[in-house]
Amino acid sequence: MTLVDRQTRCILGWSVVWSRTQEALQRMVDEAPKANWYYSDGFDAYQWLWYHFGRYQVSVGKADTFSVEGDNAEFRHYLARLVRKSRCFSRCPYALECAIRLFVYCFNRRQLYKQQFPNYSAHVMDFVSPPI
Numbered sequence: 001m002t003l004v005d006r007q008t009r010c011i012l013g014w015s016v017v018w019s020r021t022q023e024a025l026q027r028m029v030d031e032a033p034k035a036n037w038y039y040s041d042g043f044d045a046y047q048w049l050w051y052h053f054g055r056y057q058v059s060v061g062k063a064d065t066f067s068v069e070g071d072n073a074e075f076r077h078y079l080a081r082l083v084r085k086s087r088c089f090s091r092c093p094y095a096l097e098c099a100i101r102l103f104v105y106c107f108n109r110r111q112l113y114k115q116q117f118p119n120y121s122a123h124v125m126d127f128v129s130p131p132i
Helices: 020-033 044-049 066-078 094-115
Strands: 002-003 011-014 039-040 055-059
Touching: 002 066, 011 020, 011 094, 020 044, 044 055, 066 094
Parallel strands: 039 055
Antiparallel strands: 002 011
16 A cells, blocks of 8 residues: 655555555554645545545546556556566565565655656666665
């Protein structure tokens, strides 16, 4: 699960869960930076969450959720563990969390770089620090 800032397209929160439960969703909303507006697909559990004085709205179509859908596609593109369950999946949840943590760090750095320098190309791998 992911929370994405629509303006910067940075990933603000993520969680490795095996099913979208209300408790897991609430924990992720609690840990993420607070927002004025929250948008989601029509999954029923979202309407019962507490959004810390922000407003919640179910998006009709993809108008308000396209950025999170795009970022989820980036996850599947760069992390083979998330592509198919029959191949390359993580048997260890800790290994999956480490891979996602590294990806989110590099992805967010790239997103901020692209905002600052829109005329220069940037790849996620450009923001992985070389080993010392």
